[in-house]
Amino acid sequence: MSGEHILELRGITKDFPGVRAVNKVDFDLRRGEVHAVVGENGAGKSTLMNILGGVLQPDSGDLFLDSRPVRFVDVADAGRNGIAVVFQELSLVPSLSVAENIYFNRQPTDRIGFVASGKLHKATQQLLGLFNLQVGPARAVAELSMAHRQIIEVLKAISLRPRILILDEPTSSLSATEIDRLFDNILRLKSEGVSFIYISHHLPEIFRIADRVTVLRDGKIAGTFGIGEVDEESLVKRMVGRELTNMYGKRISQIGETYFQVERSDGDTKTAFNLRLALGKGEIVGIAGLIGSGRSELAMEIVGITPNRQCIVLLNNQQFRFRYPAESIEQGVVYLTENRKELGLYLSMSIQDNCVAPTLRSYTNRLGFISDHQIGLAALDARHRFNIATPSVRKLVGQLSGGNQQKVLLAMWTGARPKVLIVDEPTRGVDVGAKAEIYRLLRDLAASGIGILMISSELQEILGLSDRILVMRNHRLVAEFSREEATEEKVILAATGLAERAKKLSGQEL
Amino acid sequence: MKTDVEPKGGPTLQSEQPSQLMFERLRRLTSFREFMIMAIVIAGCLVMWITTPIFMTFGNWSALLLQVSIECIVAIGMTILLVSGGFDLSVGSTFAFAGAMTAMTMSSGLPPWAALLVGLAAGAVIGFCNGFIIAKIGINPFVTTLAMMSMVRGMLLVITRGRNISGLPESFRVIGQGNVHGVQNPIWIALLMVLVGDILLRKARFFRQNYYLGGNERAAMLSGIRIDRLKIFNYSLTGLLAAFAGIIMTARLGAASVTAGTGLELKVISAVIIGGASLKGGEGTILGSFLGSLLMGILVGALTILGVDVYWNTFVIGATLLLAVLIDTFGRSRRKLP
Numbered sequence: 001m002s003g004e005h006i007l008e009l010r011g012i013t014k015d016f017p018g019v020r021a022v023n024k025v026d027f028d029l030r031r032g033e034v035h036a037v038v039g040e041n042g043a044g045k046s047t048l049m050n051i052l053g054g055v056l057q058p059d060s061g062d063l064f065l066d067s068r069p070v071r072f073v074d075v076a077d078a079g080r081n082g083i084a085v086v087f088q089e090l091s092l093v094p095s096l097s098v099a100e101n102i103y104f105n106r107q108p109t110d111r112i113g114f115v116a117s118g119k120l121h122k123a124t125q126q127l128l129g130l131f132n133l134q135v136g137p138a139r140a141v142a143e144l145s146m147a148h149r150q151i152i153e154v155l156k157a158i159s160l161r162p163r164i165l166i167l168d169e170p171t172s173s174l175s176a177t178e179i180d181r182l183f184d185n186i187l188r189l190k191s192e193g194v195s196f197i198y199i200s201h202h203l204p205e206i207f208r209i210a211d212r213v214t215v216l217r218d219g220k221i222a223g224t225f226g227i228g229e230v231d232e233e234s235l236v237k238r239m240v241g242r243e244l245t246n247m248y249g250k251r252i253s254q255i256g257e258t259y260f261q262v263e264r265s266d267g268d269t270k271t272a273f274n275l276r277l278a279l280g281k282g283e284i285v286g287i288a289g290l291i292g293s294g295r296s297e298l299a300m301e302i303v304g305i306t307p308n309r310q311c312i313v314l315l316n317n318q319q320f321r322f323r324y325p326a327e328s329i330e331q332g333v334v335y336l337t338e339n340r341k342e343l344g345l346y347l348s349m350s351i352q353d354n355c356v357a358p359t360l361r362s363y364t365n366r367l368g369f370i371s372d373h374q375i376g377l378a379a380l381d382a383r384h385r386f387n388i389a390t391p392s393v394r395k396l397v398g399q400l401s402g403g404n405q406q407k408v409l410l411a412m413w414t415g416a417r418p419k420v421l422i423v424d425e426p427t428r429g430v431d432v433g434a435k436a437e438i439y440r441l442l443r444d445l446a447a448s449g450i451g452i453l454m455i456s457s458e459l460q461e462i463l464g465l466s467d468r469i470l471v472m473r474n475h476r477l478v479a480e481f482s483r484e485e486a487t488e489e490k491v492i493l494a495a496t497g498l499a500e501r502a503k504k505l506s507g508q509e510l
Numbered sequence: 511m512k513t514d515v516e517p518k519g520g521p522t523l524q525s526e527q528p529s530q531l532m533f534e535r536l537r538r539l540t541s542f543r544e545f546m547i548m549a550i551v552i553a554g555c556l557v558m559w560i561t562t563p564i565f566m567t568f569g570n571w572s573a574l575l576l577q578v579s580i581e582c583i584v585a586i587g588m589t590i591l592l593v594s595g596g597f598d599l600s601v602g603s604t605f606a607f608a609g610a611m612t613a614m615t616m617s618s619g620l621p622p623w624a625a626l627l628v629g630l631a632a633g634a635v636i637g638f639c640n641g642f643i644i645a646k647i648g649i650n651p652f653v654t655t656l657a658m659m660s661m662v663r664g665m666l667l668v669i670t671r672g673r674n675i676s677g678l679p680e681s682f683r684v685i686g687q688g689n690v691h692g693v694q695n696p697i698w699i700a701l702l703m704v705l706v707g708d709i710l711l712r713k714a715r716f717f718r719q720n721y722y723l724g725g726n727e728r729a730a731m732l733s734g735i736r737i738d739r740l741k742i743f744n745y746s747l748t749g750l751l752a753a754f755a756g757i758i759m760t761a762r763l764g765a766a767s768v769t770a771g772t773g774l775e776l777k778v779i780s781a782v783i784i785g786g787a788s789l790k791g792g793e794g795t796i797l798g799s800f801l802g803s804l805l806m807g808i809l810v811g812a813l814t815i816l817g818v819d820v821y822w823n824t825f826v827i828g829a830t831l832l833l834a835v836l837i838d839t840f841g842r843s844r845r846k847l848p
Contacts, residue, residue, distance in 0.1 A: 305732060329734040343732055346725035348792055357722055358733040364715040372713075412733075 005067070006031045006195050007052075007164060012061035014047055021047040023219040024061070029164065034186060034196040036206040036227075039216035040239055040459060045199050046088070048216070049166050052197070053085035054078030084162035086153050088169045094142035099124040101141050102156045127155045131181045146173040154182065158189070165189070166197045171205060172292060183209050201290055201496055203232045215239055232498065233489065240459060240488035247436040248464030253447040255467060256281030260333075260420050260451050261314040262302055275477055277470060279420065279451040284442065286466030287455045288491050294475030295455045296338060299422045303328040303335040315419065329358055332419035336409055338428060338455070344409050347398030351390060352379030354397050354408050358416045382411035387437060403434025410441055421445060424455045439465060459488050471495050546837075547785065547801040554808055562815050570811065572694065576762075578807035579700030583755040584778045585785075585799040586707040587748030590717065591651075592782050594744055595724035595791025598640060599655040601752040601778060603662035605771030608633045608753030609760035610666055612682075613675040622682040629757045630750055636662055637749020641742035659775070666768055676765035686762025696758050703751075708796040720744065724791025780827060781806055784834040806830065 007029040014022040022044045029035050039045050050056040052063075054072035063070050065081055072078040078085070092101045099120045100107065108119040124137035131151050141149060150173050157165055171179050186196060186209060200206055206213055207227060215222040215238040222238050230238075257280060264275040275298065279285055287295050301308040304322030313320045315331055322328040325335070337343040346354050356363055356375050363374045379393035386407040390400060397408055406426065413421065426442065427435045442465065446452055456462050462469055469486045471479040471494040479494035558565040584601050591597050612629035616622060636658065643654045688695045711717045722730045723737055731737050752771075760766045785802030787794025809830060810823050 324734075324736060325732050326734040326736050335732070337732060342726075343728050346722060346729055346792070349721070349725045353721070357729070360715050360718065368715050369713045370715050370718055 004030050006065070008064040008067070009048075009052075010062045010064070012048070012051060012058045012063070014051060014056060014058050016047075021219050022051070022058070025216075025219070025221055027214060027221065027224075029195050029197060030211075031195055032190050032193050033211040034190060034198050034209050036198045036200065036210035036213040037216060038200070038203070038206065038213060038235060038239060039222075043216040043239070044219040045216055046168065047219075049085060049087075049168055049197070049199065052078070052083060052164075052166060053087075054083070055085075079160060079162075082163035083166065084157040084160045084164070085166040086157045086168060086170055088172070092141045092149055092152060092156075095140060097138045097140055098128070098135060098144075098152055099137035101152060102127060102159050104156070123159075127159055130155065130158070130185055131178070147175060147178055150174060151178065151182075154185075158185070162194065164195045164197070166199075168199045169201065170198075171200065171202065179205070203235060203496060203498070206235075207232070236489045236492050240492065248439050248461070249443045251446070251467065252443060253282050253449075255283045256449060259316050262298075262311065263314070264298070264301070264308065264311045275475075277453075277477065279453060281449045281451055282446045283467050284446050284452045284454060284465055286462035286469045287453060287472060288457075288459065288462045288469060289472035289495050291457060293472045293495065295472050296424050297475065298472070299335050299424055299453070299455060302422065303333055305335070329416060332417065333422070334358070334413045334416055334418040334420070335422045336413050336424060336426065338425035340405055340409050345397050345405060345412075348396060350394045351383070351388065351397055351400070351408055352376055352393040355379045355382050355393075355411050355415060357412055378415065382408075382415065386411045386441060401434075403430040403438075406430050406434065406438060407441075410438065414445060418450060420451050420453070422453045422455070425457060426454065427456075427458065427461060435461075459491060462491065463488060473497055544786065544795065544798045544801055547798065547805055551801060551805050551808060554805070554812065558808075558812050558815070565812070565815055568692075570815070572692075572697075574807050574811045575697045576694055577810075578803050579696045580755050580759050580762075581774070581778055581781065581807075582700045582800055582803050583703055583758070584748075584752050584774065585781050585803055586703060586796055587744075587751040588778050588782050589707075589785070589787055589794050589796050589799040590711060590720055590744050591748055592779075592787040592789065593711070593724050593791065593794045594720035594741065595727060596644065596651045596741065596744065597655070597779060597789070598637075598651070598745060598748050598752075599775045600636065600640060600658035600662055601748065602771035602774035603659045603666065604633050604636050604749050604752040605756035605759070605774055606766075606768060607636070607662050607666045607756070609756035609770055610670055610675060610766040610768065612757050613678055613760055613766035614669070616678055616682060617675060622679060625682070626757055630753050633749040633751075633753020633756070634746050635749070637746040637752075638742060640749065641745030644745065645738040645741035670766075670768050672768055674765055674767045678760070678764055683761050683764050686758050686760070687764070696762060699758065704796055704800045708800075711796050721792055724793070726792075777806070777827065778803075780831040784831060802834075 005028045009025055009027040012022055012025045012027075013020065025044075025048060027048070037045050037048070047056065051058050052072075054075045054077050057071075057073075063072070070081060072081065072083075075085075093104070096104075099117075102124055103120055107115045108123065110116045121137040128135060128137065133148065133151060135144065135148060141152065144152070150170065154167070154170060170182060174182065186198075190196065198206070198210055210227050212224060212226055213230065213235065214224040215235065217239060258278045259281055260279040262275070262277050277285070287298075289295050297306070300306045301311040302313055302322070304324050304327055307321070307323045309321060311321065313322060313328075313333065315333065320327070320331060320333075322331075322333070328334070341347060346357065352375050356378060360370065363370050363378070365371065376393065382388065383390065383393055388400075388404050388407045388411070390404065397405060400408065406428075410426075423442070427438055430438065439461075442452060442454070454462070454465060463486055466486075467483050469481045469483070469491060470477050471481075471491055473495055474497075478497075479490075481490060555566070564570060584605065588598060588601065608629040611632045612625045615628045616625040620628070640651075640655055640658055643649050644651050684695070686694075686696055690698055711720070719730070719735050719740055722733060722735060723740055727737060756771060759770060781802035782794060782799045783789070783802070784805060785794065785798030785800070787799065806827055809826055813823060813826060814820070
């Protein structure tokens, strides 16, 4: 192994239940280079970085640091070896000050062992100077904007004086000038011999800062290139290039009249963005976009979880502004959350109690009493229709697998006889077999005349299932494609904000 | 508790074999907290019956149930609160405050029925305030009801100048002192309320929502439950029931005491938890809470009969609570979630 590589990975593999997240990955990082890693959601980037950062242990394969084999047992161990990671989910403690967050657990102390706050603040001030950040070291992180928090997170990693710095989507909430500052700092550290692994969905950034780029697809390496050897379009092709399988099925009925529309106008609130969408009976409309593009937020405004007075829903020519989910459910507009464990299901309750949660009223007689017999029958019916694998409908939902939990969620909400179904990441954390079943269920529901809005970060799913595809970016609809004209490249280009190209490719510009 | 759905053919039922169903039923029965406490109550009674003949006398049970009955009425509200994931520390103060309000308005000439309504209204208003602050402003139940506990007790002292109120009319005292077929009125009232409450919480849709609220508050909101309204209702009901219990107590003693109900909240919460409810919410029944109260009553009664120093009572109640929770925790760890 040559000495120019500070870090080498050989045959790294990591399995999760039902999925091989990282599959025999070979990867190397040279001294003082910025090596970008790109790939779709779920391609295995985060898993790979978690392995490098000591969060996860690989099932097989070897890591070499300075040509020495190493194994990181935890994050602190990786840190001792000079690896620092800035994760996508921020890890700051909001109630603590900027200085205490940066020097978390390693504050300079005086002889007695008390924190030397003078020294602490001075060191912090110096770091803040790197980004020209006008923030006092004693300010609580809770008071800072997301952009500033992201910078603090980077500073925290820099303060560890790492030899390898891993940045996972470091610019997702930064402005253009802040990104410039970040890149200045990366170039400066690079000249001091620090190596970077840089993960981003924003391809233009990668062409600005990276020396080499590696494409991950389905947990495997789909190629490593010098940055001069590729352009954005060929990278996108590498990221998605795969045949669609027929697990998505075919449309089995005609799309009916348009009966559901959403109009969101610019109001006095900061979060409102102009938006207009329409849905026909039996139509499946996919909503694509990057994480944080405002898709779930839109859904939650539509059904009244986070009410927005500017968000008007037209259902069969009747106008609504839902203030509570109770109101939207009554009208048959239902939302299946992406966060089934925290927001969707009652994990400590039985399958049958879950199945009837939004529809208790239909199991109630005139005196207000519930029939448990009816509930049990309904649950058995749901188990059959949704093919939920369980010996008993009294089993606790928390004991089911992810795929079966997702089916319970579907059963729960289709029981509410919806007119419009909004599904958010319907196959997240679900294995391939259950995925195909969920697609079949969605097809059946559409065939029965229900219009479906499907939010998903899985492009294949969006392309395979949707009759029409909407792309969101920065809380706005930026493109619309018919099933025929949509390709993965077009959708990615629109979602990542390569607007010029998206305009050329898109049939309709919104 | 729940009707079993019988396998009557059809494609869904291959896996639910009769033997498995029997086993499932048996498992469910024995995992009933009510079943466990009932067994302990019966076993305890048998031991006491054999060792001390006086235990199984009408007089002893009458005294024991009278004590338990008043706590039970408060426990009905507390059970609903714990099921829904909340709790209320202010019930003891509300208990005393409502009793005093009823007694004072009666002393100043109001007819007993009107005074009773004043007392109940006071309790409902206190509960409503708790519920409003918790549901609409979002302060947690512990802080809110702890503050309310102090404030209400303080108001009571201000209004009464710290003096007890006695000399209440016979027509009022009969609520607490009269009897039907030799059994005192508070016992009848409590038994009736436990029975109705238990059926409502199990079977009525409105009350059943509390299991969802306590099981996962955010999911309950997304499922279309108006959680703020439900919470306010629950706290108001608990205030009302605490007030009612306080008024019955006042009637029984023929006087309102400013120190009435001190420590009642902890006794009631203990009984409810012994009866199978969990502070995490989503679990518990009113029957269980009744049995929990009964178990604590029997325990204290037994200690008295056995001549154990009365100062041990509080210790034993605490130890019972801890034991009940420990047994439950060990029972639970066997069915861990994946």
